[in-house]
Amino acid sequence: MRIGKDLVAAAATPLVLGILAEGESYGYAILQRVNALSDGELEWSDGMLYPLLHRLERLGHVEATWVEAPTGRRRKHYRLSSSGEAAFAEQRRQWDVVSRALHRVWSERGMGDLALGGA
Amino acid sequence: MDGNVEEQIAAWRGFVRRRPTIATADVEELEGHLRDRIDDLRARGLSDDEAFLVAVRRMGQLDELSREFAREHSDRLWKQLVIGDAAAERSRPNGLVLAVALAAGAALAIKLPSLLGADAGVTLRNAALLVLPFLAGYFLIRRRASRATVLAVAAWFAVVAVLANVFPFVRGDLTMAGEPTSMTEALIVLHTPIVLWGAVGVAYAGGAWLSSRARMDAIRFTGEWVVYLTLIALGGGVLSALTLGAFSAVGIDAEPIVQNWVLPCGAAGAVVIAGWLVEAKQSVIENIAPVLTRVFTPLFTVLLLALIAAGIVQRNLVVADRDLLIVFDLVLVVVLGLLLYALSARDAATPPSMFDRLQLVMVVAALVVDGFVLVAMIGRIGEFGASANKVASLGLNLILLVNLAVAAWLQWRFVRGQVPLARLERWQTGYLPAYTVWAVIVIGVLPPVFGFV
Numbered sequence: 036m037r038i039g040k041d042l043v044a045a046a047a048t049p050l051v052l053g054i055l056a057e058g059e060s061y062g063y064a065i066l067q068r069v070n071a072l073s074d075g076e077l078e079w080s081d082g083m084l085y086p087l088l089h090r091l092e093r094l095g096h097v098e099a100t101w102v103e104a105p106t107g108r109r110r111k112h113y114r115l116s117s118s119g120e121a122a123f124a125e126q127r128r129q130w131d132v133v134s135r136a137l138h139r140v141w142s143e144r145g146m147g148d149l150a151l152g153g154a
Numbered sequence: 155m156d157g158n159v160e161e162q163i164a165a166w167r168g169f170v171r172r173r174p175t176i177a178t179a180d181v182e183e184l185e186g187h188l189r190d191r192i193d194d195l196r197a198r199g200l201s202d203d204e205a206f207l208v209a210v211r212r213m214g215q216l217d218e219l220s221r222e223f224a225r226e227h228s229d230r231l232w233k234q235l236v237i238g239d240a241a242a243e244r245s246r247p248n249g250l251v252l253a254v255a256l257a258a259g260a261a262l263a264i265k266l267p268s269l270l271g272a273d274a275g276v277t278l279r280n281a282a283l284l285v286l287p288f289l290a291g292y293f294l295i296r297r298r299a300s301r302a303t304v305l306a307v308a309a310w311f312a313v314v315a316v317l318a319n320v321f322p323f324v325r326g327d328l329t330m331a332g333e334p335t336s337m338t339e340a341l342i343v344l345h346t347p348i349v350l351w352g353a354v355g356v357a358y359a360g361g362a363w364l365s366s367r368a369r370m371d372a373i374r375f376t377g378e379w380v381v382y383l384t385l386i387a388l389g390g391g392v393l394s395a396l397t398l399g400a401f402s403a404v405g406i407d408a409e410p411i412v413q414n415w416v417l418p419c420g421a422a423g424a425v426v427i428a429g430w431l432v433e434a435k436q437s438v439i440e441n442i443a444p445v446l447t448r449v450f451t452p453l454f455t456v457l458l459l460a461l462i463a464a465g466i467v468q469r470n471l472v473v474a475d476r477d478l479l480i481v482f483d484l485v486l487v488v489v490l491g492l493l494l495y496a497l498s499a500r501d502a503a504t505p506p507s508m509f510d511r512l513q514l515v516m517v518v519a520a521l522v523v524d525g526f527v528l529v530a531m532i533g534r535i536g537e538f539g540a541s542a543n544k545v546a547s548l549g550l551n552l553i554l555l556v557n558l559a560v561a562a563w564l565q566w567r568f569v570r571g572q573v574p575l576a577r578l579e580r581w582q583t584g585y586l587p588a589y590t591v592w593a594v595i596v597i598g599v600l601p602p603v604f605g606f607v
Contacts, residue, residue, distance in 0.1 A: 062183065063190040080214025081187060085180060086226040093226070093502045095574030104186075106193075111183045118574075 036076060043079050047087055049130055050077075052115070052123040055097060059114040062088065088113055096122050159202045163188065166210060173216065175224035179503075188213060249296055253430035260288040260426050261419035268414075275325070275339060279318050282347040285422045287311055289429045290357040296433070303361030310353040317597045318342050324607045338542045338601035345546075348593040351376070352586075369583035374498040375432055377443055377491070382428035390420050444499040448509065451492050451516055458485075458519035465526050480547050482527045486554040489520040493561060494582060502575045510569050517562040524555055542604040546596045553592050557585050 054060060054068045062084055069077060091097045096119035104110040115123065163185065170181050188209050195205035213219070263284040267277040290307050293299075299307075323336040358375055359368035394412050401408035493513060528551060535544050564581055567573045 063187050080219070081191065081212045082184060082214040082219040083222055085183060085187075086219075086222040089180075089223075089503070090226050093574065093576050095576065099503075106189075108186050108189065109182065110186055111179075 038077060043077060046077065047079065047084075048091070049123075049126040051084070051087060051091070052096070052119060052126060055113055055115045055119065056123050059112050061110045061112050065113075091119065094122075095119075159192065159206050162203075162206050163192075169216060173220040173223070175220050175227060177227070180223065184213065249292070249430060249433065252295060253292060253426055256288040256292050257423035257426040257430075260285045260422040263288070264418050264422040265415070275323070275336075276319075278343045279339065279346070280315075281343075281422075282350050283311065283315050283318060285425050286347070286350045286354055288426050290354045292426060292429055293354070293357040293360070297357070297360035299357065299360055303356065306361070307353045307357050310356070311350065314346055314349050314597070317594075318346055321601045321606055323601070324605065336607055338604055338606055341542055341546050341600060342597050345593040345596045349590055349597060352590040355586075366580050366583045369586060370498050370579055373494050373583070373586075375429075377495045377498065378432040379428050381443055381446070382431045383424060386424040386428055387421075390417075390424065443495060447492055447495045447499065451496065451509070451512060454489060454492060455512060455516040455519060458489075458516060458523055461523050462519060462526075465523070480543075482524055483547050483550050483554065486520055486524060486551070486558065489516060490554060490557060490561075493517065493558075497575075497578060497582060500575065502579075506569045506571065510565065514562060514565045514569055517558050517565060521555070521558055521562060524551065524558075527551075528555070542600045542607075545604075546600060549592055549596070553588050557582075557588070560585075 050069055050072070051065060054065050054072075057068075060068070063081075065088075066081060066084055088097065088099075092099050092113070095116055097113045098116050099111050099113050101109050102112050166188070167181060167185055170176055170184060171178070176184070191209040191212060192202075192205045195208055196202065200208065264277075264281060266284065267280060268274075290311075294304055294307060321338070323339040325336045325339070355369070355372040355376075356363045358372050359365070362368040363372075394416060397412055397416070398408055493516075496509070496513060528548075531544070531548065531551075535548070560581055561578065564573060564578045568575060568578055
């Protein structure tokens with residue numbers, strides 16, 4: 036299955052905020068987590084994650100620090116700020132509404148089909 | 155990792171570094187990502203070469219990536235408006251022919267009123283109206299603006315043209331130049347450029363005038379444009395002086411020609427050429443303007459602190475000078491300019507520094523000085539009554555005061571790490587229309603209210 040570009044773009048911000056709400060992380064690990072959470076279905080080119088992280092940083096939703104990784108290389112770590120927590124909560128409310136609505140419309144149609152079949 | 159992969163990574167890094175929108179720290183971040191990916195893939199049994207190829211492939215198209223970085227970091231984009239490959243940039247004409255043609259048009263347009271027999275007042279009132287359409291037109295053509303944007307900018311100019319010419323001004327005393335003037339007419343001369351600069355900004359932003367980023371770019375453009383115009387004016391002054399000197403040496407008086415033709419036409423053309431230079435030579439000036447800001451911020455802070463000291467010692471900062479408020483408006487405008495320019499050139503990712511604290515001191519000092527002046531001026535207006543001049547400068551003063559007060563509050567919170575830089579940016583760019591609206595009021599409402607005197 037190939038998920039449309041617009042949907043991927045729309046889902047990227049809440050996903051990244053949600054992953055950072057689990058705890059501090061860095062770019063590569065965030066992408067691994069996206070991959071695991073979506074069973075590999077939700078993908079975008081690796082590089083695109085970074086402009087997104089920088090936007091969240093500019094808006095003050097995340098704070099970034101450079102730390103030394105076990106490999107000896109420097110890594111930029113991202114952590115949710117308090118305004119990021121608020122943004123995450125807000126995104127979550129909005130997506131809850133959307134996903135509930137989608138669930139309902141699909142399950143109601145499912146029942147309608149069933150009723151027709153029974154008649 | 156063996157040497158071969160290291161070489162390939164180094165080559166890749168070289169490619170990425172050449173993108174002006176991807177900063178060095180970002181390259182390091184991306185390279186770290188690439189190496190993590192390669193390590194992972196090799197752990198799954200891919201050969202070094204295969205791992206490298208897959209990792210680079212997954213990183214995504216470099217063009218697309220640098221465009222995405224440009225969208226996020228428009229301050230970097232500013233350094234090089236054309237994103238994408240260098241070949242496309244070379245093949246793109248840099249607009250010189252268009253700029254020169256429009257500059258020539260502006261130079262002719264400025265002489266139109268006097269050729270048609272209008273007086274100096276009419277020429278002055280319409281100067282910005284005659285010249286700025288050429289600058290706005292340059293950007294509308296270069297940006298391939300939509301029909302809606304072109305119409306909006308044209309309507310903007312049309313409305314101001316009507317307002318500037320519809321009123322029957324009552325001209326009073328003769329000035330030193332021997333021209334009769336009206337106070338409200340002089341206000342129109344001062345305020346039409348402000349209103350029209352809004353239209354130029356819309357043209358510059360290609361119609362995206364609601365976007366905070368686009369407005370910041372327009373602010374950046376304005377600062378650079380002023381620097382270029384000043385440089386051209388200096389050169390023009392030298393040229394005029396040499397012309398006069400050389401001709402008087404051979405016994406010809408060139409002054410009428412220089413004064414009536416060279417200066418006005420040169421100034422009108424320079425307005426357009428400076429706009430073109432900002433676009434064509436961005437990276438050159440880009441290094442100068444932030445330096446100027448850094449040099450003059452401490453100096454202005456010292457000036458303002460000295461003024462506060464003088465006010466306290468003398469117990470009265472306002473001696474009987476009616477133009478005082480205008481002088482302080484100018485001080486506040488310069489302070490605001492320094493603040494805006496530093497903001498537009500600042501990298502949002504760096505933490506608050508000494509310079510940000512210094513800016514805070516400057517803004518607070520400006521507010522204190524202005525508080526002194528404002529109290530005295532309001533008392534004066536209460537005593538002697540209002541005039542169009544006083545209302546215009548008082549209004550501008552209050553608008554500046556609100557702008558700087560909120561800016562100081564946000565700067566304070568930014569220095570303490572409580573708000574991100576983006577909040578300051580949004581406040582400044584969101585407040586810009588207040589100036590345009592006030593200038594429209596000065597042009598359209600004050601003249602009838604004060605009987606066109």
